[in-house]
Amino acid sequence: MPHHPTPAEHTAVDVLVIGGGNAALCAALMAREAGASVLLLESAPRAWRGGNSAHTRNLRCMHDAPQDVLVDAYPEEEFWQDLLKVTGGLTNEHLARLVIRESSTCRPWMRRHGVHFQPALAGTLHVARTNAFFMGGGKALVNAYYRSAEQLGVQIRYEAPVERIEMEGRRFIAAHLANGERIAARSCVLAAGGFESNREWLREAWGQNERGEWPADNFLIRGTAYNKGVLLRHLLDDHGADRIGDPTQAHMVAIDARAPLYDGGICTRIDCVSLGVVVNRNGERFYDEGEDFWPKRYAIWGRLVAQQPGQIGYSIIDSKAIGRFMPPVFPGVKADTLPELAQKLDLPLDTFMRTLTDYNAACRVGQFDHTTLDDCHTKGVAPAKTHWARPIDTGPFYGYALKPGVTFTYLGLHTDDTAAVRFNNQPSPNLFVAGEMMAGNVLGKGYTAGVGMSIGTAFGRIAGTQAARAASVSKKALPPDGIASIAINSGANNANA
Structure with missing residues (x-):
């Protein structure tokens, strides 16, 4: 069993990891495997540990041939083209390809740390070729990583939010916790998430629209309530770290409007969009529902x-x-006729019926096949529906109210293939970043299923390796007798306290 210090003991730490989700855990495990002593600080209570990673289901994986749960092949170039398409070119190709290649080699390592995979389930077959699903979902993955970390001797503290970090130029010195505690370390990995649960920052980013609305006031947060972006803002505003990304860009999904404010997770998604039409509260369509898979x-x-x-x-x-789609947790509003559905959804009847009538008349139905980009499309209606267009004419009819559900934000810290935080385009020698805090380097906009876990796993592993290396260099430069400042009080929040 690993030794856990009592509150009275002090321990010199090589690598400090700030965050408690997939990227942070990957960093902590890699640093520990490299021989470094590691302390991980999770701001959430133990029961809510893992951040958004607890809500994930799969990892997008490059592979050149079938591999256990992955069917067929998903080569590097196809993965890259998929990413290029959804980002509209707003991506760093070098870093993106690094993530793609890493995704092909990480699963054996994940298995060694207790992660199990399973074949894609019914309703997720579109990604059976591209994505490896976690048995038990993201919560099981997070729990496996925490178990492995504890067994390897990683110190873990919960309810330990960091408010600011202490720097000397580009060099990390110490982290300052909300309780006033100062924790110094030879190197540090920042993996504390985006700012999606900071309503004030979302309002600031999105501002007020031409209708006088504050759009961010109506956003639901699909994941953790603990991603406030405190350290992200601190690094950008107080330390002048180089930034990447647009603060309004995010992994943002249309989810069930009845979902909870936080932690609704994957089950709040509404997956029938491509099989019908989507209208706004004025009863009007506004985008091509059949654009792509x-x-x-x-x-x-x-x-x-x-x-x-x-x-x-x-x-x-x-x-x-x-x-034909994964049913949501809550049943939709059901009606025997379209006018009745409009009434139940409180939509303007005349506009709604005109929208549906025009759409139905515009459908050119060929060979319907929801597993391919079929030839069922509309003609003479705007916006067009380019695939899977069939008249909505067979009762009963169903309607699902949708609200924006933010998963994670893309504004982050600019980095390179060493995961170092950059200041005036110069890398820090001992401060690294992984996960949501740097995802904007790869995701300028858009998203494709499972790529967030690919980014977090790739850069978590890189950051942990680099942090251990930086700590080793620091040790050689500064012998043990000279590191009195690199002492921490483990406190009563230790994982086994």
């Missing part, structure tokens, strides 16, 4: 809904769509 395009719909009046939309389907 759902796993590639689902994450654009949150932003689209955020731009509509009242930040709300309604996914409308008929009985032909039932059984």
Whole structure:
């Protein structure tokens, strides 16, 4: 069993990891495997540990041939083209390809740390070739990593939010906790998430629209309530770290409007958008519902809904769509006729019926196949629906109210292939970043299923390795007798306290 210091003891630490999700855990494990002593600080209580990673399901993986749970092949170039398409070119190709290649080699390492994989389930077959699913989901992955970290001797503290860090130029010196404690270390990995649960920052980023609305006031947060962006803002504003990304860009999904404010997770998603039409509260369509396969395009719909009046939309389907998508947790509003559905959804009847009538008349139905980019499309209606367009004419009919659900934000710290935080385009010698805090280097906009975990795993592993190396260099430069400042009080929040 690993030794855990009592509150009275002091321990010199090589690597400090700030954060408690996938990227942070990957960094902590890699640093510990490299021989460094590691302390991980998680701001959440133990029961809520893991951040947004607890809500994940899979990892997008490059592979040149079938591999256990992954069917067929998903080569590097196809992965890159998928990423290029959803980001519209707003990505660093060097870092993106680094992530893609790392995704092909990380799973054996993940298995060694207790992560198990399973084949894609019914309703997720679109990604059976591209994504490896975690058995038990993200919560099981997070728990496996924490167990492995504890067994390896990583010190873990919960309810330990960091308010600021102490720097000397580009060099990390110490972290200052909300309780006033100062923790110094030879190197540090920042993996504390984005700012999606900071409502004030979201309001500041999105501002007020032409209708006088504050769109961010209607956003739901799909993940953790603990990603406030405190350290991100501190690094950018107080230390002048180089920034990457647009603060309004995010992994933002159209989710069930009845979802909770925080931690609704994957089960709040509404997956029938491509099988019907989506209207705003005025009863009007506003985007091509059949643009591409759902796993590639689902994450654009949150932003689209955020731009509509009242930040709300309604996914409308008929009985032909039932059984072709993963059913949501809450049943949709059901009606025997379209006018009745409009009434139940409180949508303007005349506009709604004109929208549906025009759409139905514009459908050119060929060979419907929701597993391919089929030839069912509309003609003479705007916006067009380019695939899977079939008349909505078979009762009963269903409607789902949609709101923007923010998963994580893309504004972050600029980095390179060493995961070093950069200041005036110069890398820090001992401060590294992983996960949501740097995802904007790869994701300028858009999203494709599972790539967030690919980024977090790749850069978490890189950051942990680099942090251990930086700590080793520091040790050689500064013998043990000279590191009195690099002492921490483990406190009563230790993992086994």
